[in-house]
Amino acid sequence: MLLDALAAPSQHGHHGYELMKRTGLQSGTLYPLLMRMAEQGLVEAEWREPVQLGRPARHAYQLTAAGVALARNVAEAGAAQAPLREALA
Amino acid sequence: MTDILPRLMMVVVERWLGSSYREWGLAMQVEFGAAAAEGRGLSFAAGCLLAAFRELPRHHHGQFALINHVLTLGVLVPMAALHILSAAGLPSTAGIHSLLDHSHAQNPYLARAQLAAVPSLLIIWLVLGAAHLRLAWVLLDRDWSRAWGMVALIVAATATLAIYTSVLFIDDGAAVLQAIASIIVLMVLAAAKWMIEARERPWMPIVREQGR
Numbered sequence: 001m002l003l004d005a006l007a008a009p010s011q012h013g014h015h016g017y018e019l020m021k022r023t024g025l026q027s028g029t030l031y032p033l034l035m036r037m038a039e040q041g042l043v044e045a046e047w048r049e050p051v052q053l054g055r056p057a058r059h060a061y062q063l064t065a066a067g068v069a070l071a072r073n074v075a076e077a078g079a080a081q082a083p084l085r086e087a088l089a
Numbered sequence: 090m091t092d093i094l095p096r097l098m099m100v101v102v103e104r105w106l107g108s109s110y111r112e113w114g115l116a117m118q119v120e121f122g123a124a125a126a127e128g129r130g131l132s133f134a135a136g137c138l139l140a141a142f143r144e145l146p147r148h149h150h151g152q153f154a155l156i157n158h159v160l161t162l163g164v165l166v167p168m169a170a171l172h173i174l175s176a177a178g179l180p181s182t183a184g185i186h187s188l189l190d191h192s193h194a195q196n197p198y199l200a201r202a203q204l205a206a207v208p209s210l211l212i213i214w215l216v217l218g219a220a221h222l223r224l225a226w227v228l229l230d231r232d233w234s235r236a237w238g239m240v241a242l243i244v245a246a247t248a249t250l251a252i253y254t255s256v257l258f259i260d261d262g263a264a265v266l267q268a269i270a271s272i273i274v275l276m277v278l279a280a281a282k283w284m285i286e287a288r289e290r291p292w293m294p295i296v297r298e299q300g301r
Contacts, residue, residue, distance in 0.1 A: 015120060015123070016116060016117070016120040017120040017123040017124050017133070020124075020133075026132070026136040027117070027120075027124075027132075027133045027134075027136030027137050027140065028135070028136030028137065028138075028139035028140045028143075029136070029140075030136075031113065031117065031136075031137065031140045032140050032143060032144065035110070035113060035144070045112070045116070056119050056122070057119070058116070058119050058120070059112070059113075059115075059116030059119065059120075
């Protein structure tokens, strides 16, 4: 779910609160996941200037090449299992 | 007014994450602003607090923070409360308060001297209470130089208390307990500092590796 959200195209990168709303994850779950993913080199975080004037700079997250490859693998594995899931349903 | 609690929680989050995860702490602070603007500040801050707590044992500063919190909340704050309550005369056993009732005094000169000493003894107890609170605060701030300054103040105040009570023949059991507690605090602090410094020594991982 988080991989899907991070893989979605975004002009300014993904912000923490926006990811929370998109994935339905609480901050207590989201941030440890992002930290681990960043440690494993799947996600890179950088400070981006605010879009609106007067707002502070925000941490923006995006998948690295390794993260994109993982997201692709997960999506492919999910697609391969889709017929089985439909059959079971 | 209603966002005081979540803001306090975010301050704790930043402290718990420490310098190892400073960037993440700042990122959470910024996103907290966005969550608070939509009225979800409290749940966001509570989640961050939980995340920061779970991260504590993972990093060096977090392990130190855990030791600090146990020491401050488990030892120093209760001790500070005890000293302040002693000065206020709430535990009726506090020796200095029994001096106010000088009907039992055998020697009128000694009774007068003891009565004259009561204000200074009360001040020493209050200083001890305040010094323990300050020590708890500077430990949470990881400020070792001020912590040792506070420990020196506590030891000096305890020594003064011991001298006063013995010179004036005051039977104050609380002073003896205070002296014992000061020694324990000093030993715990020294052990905590030694452990932290040992972790920072570059040759420690090599020694650990050879010990396996």
